[in-house]
Amino acid sequence: MAETDFPLIDLGAFLAADAPTRARIGAEVDRACRETGFLAVTNHGVPDTAIRGIWTCLQAFFDQGVAEKQALAPAPGAPYGYLGPGTEALAKSRGEDTPPDLKESFNGGPLTIPPGETDPDALAFCYAPTPWPAAPEGFRAAWEAYYSEMEQLAARIMQVFAVALDLPEDHFAGVIDQPISALRALNYPGQDRPPQAGQLRAGAHTDYGSLTILLPEPGSRGLEILTPQQVWRPVPPVEGAFVINIGDLMTLWTGGQWVSTLHRVVTPPEQARQRRMSLAFFHQPNWHAEIRPLAGDGAETAVSGPYLMGKFAAANS
Numbered sequence: 307m308a309e310t311d312f313p314l315i316d317l318g319a320f321l322a323a324d325a326p327t328r329a330r331i332g333a334e335v336d337r338a339c340r341e342t343g344f345l346a347v348t349n350h351g352v353p354d355t356a357i358r359g360i361w362t363c364l365q366a367f368f369d370q371g372v373a374e375k376q377a378l379a380p381a382p383g384a385p386y387g388y389l390g391p392g393t394e395a396l397a398k399s400r401g402e403d404t405p406p407d408l409k410e411s412f413n414g415g416p417l418t419i420p421p422g423e424t425d426p427d428a429l430a431f432c433y434a435p436t437p438w439p440a441a442p443e444g445f446r447a448a449w450e451a452y453y454s455e456m457e458q459l460a461a462r463i464m465q466v467f468a469v470a471l472d473l474p475e476d477h478f479a480g481v482i483d484q485p486i487s488a489l490r491a492l493n494y495p496g497q498d499r500p501p502q503a504g505q506l507r508a509g510a511h512t513d514y515g516s517l518t519i520l521l522p523e524p525g526s527r528g529l530e531i532l533t534p535q536q537v538w539r540p541v542p543p544v545e546g547a548f549v550i551n552i553g554d555l556m557t558l559w560t561g562g563q564w565v566s567t568l569h570r571v572v573t574p575p576e577q578a579r580q581r582r583m584s585l586a587f588f589h590q591p592n593w594h595a596e597i598r599p600l601a602g603d604g605a606e607t608a609v610s611g612p613y614l615m616g617k618f619a620a621a622n623s
């Protein structure tokens with residue numbers, strides 16, 4: 307596939323369209339999800355102010371000293387907070403032994419706990435509190451505004467996915483109304499010396515959940531996907547678009563029809579000295595949602611929350 311063939315979906319046009327046009331756009335999405343599991347969404351409805359607000363806060367957050375950031379390190383086994391350089395090698399989630407990724411991240415969970423939720427694992431894991439930074443001022447508000455936009459965007463994309471799978475548009479609505487998604491802000495610092503052998507900004511991995519909404523810093527490069535032909539292909543930055551990719555849970559959900567593609571972040575030589583930030587929103591259905599394959603004879607089923615907790619534990623052991 308050439309760079310220019312990267313599928314671009316006009317979400318606003320989909321939502322405003324009649325049934326035949328929706329079906330046509332759905333077929334395009336279906337094809338992309340079967341081939342590479344990656345596409346880009348334009349006309350997505352997320353206000354510029356929410357995007358600008360979080361970029362400004364993230365830059366100030368990551369520019370702080372190590373001590374301020376390390377104070378937000380997650381408690382053992384907890385998923386949210388600050389992970390400093392050297393703490394994660396994504397390729398390890400696939401059993402590959404590599405040096406740590408050249409990155410740092412800040413991670414946050416759902417904004418509210420559903421009333422009546424008593425499951426101890428849910429409360430201790432996905433509803434664990436996010437440790438908020440004291441600075442910069444306005445960080446939490448900007449984070450929550452962006453998170454909330456991502457929840458709504460993910461719901462719209464799940465509508466498109468339902469149509470792409472020939473299902474009623476609201477097919478997924480009942481299992482994504484109390485989602486347990488996580489937002490991760492990444493900073494890949496500028497590099498002034500060559501990395502160790504096999505050391506990447508983010509090692510090759512697949513995402514766990516239903517879908518990921520990625521926003522690379524404008525103009526930044528380095529994200530690559532492994533094509534069906536087994537070659538690494540750059541995902542071009544598309545101004546004003548979000549990159550969407552399928553996670554492992556969606557592969558299970560579609561009985562293996564849609565692919566959760568391996569991807570990684572390399573250091574483009576011409577941008578090596580430049581920092582690169584990105585935002586990854588990992589959408590995950592309700593804690594209690596039972597995920598059964600929609601097609602095929604796959605016997606594998608999963609309960610969303612315990613499934614996610616299991617993936618996290620396996621990658622962090």
Ligand SMILES: O=C(O)CCC(=O)C(=O)O
Nearest residue numbers: 492508522529571584586
């Ligand atoms: O920073 C990026 O562009 C990709 C990050 C990613 O794939 C992840 O965190 O799962």
Ligand SMILES: [Fe+2]
Nearest residue numbers: 511512513569
């Ligand atoms: Fe990823």
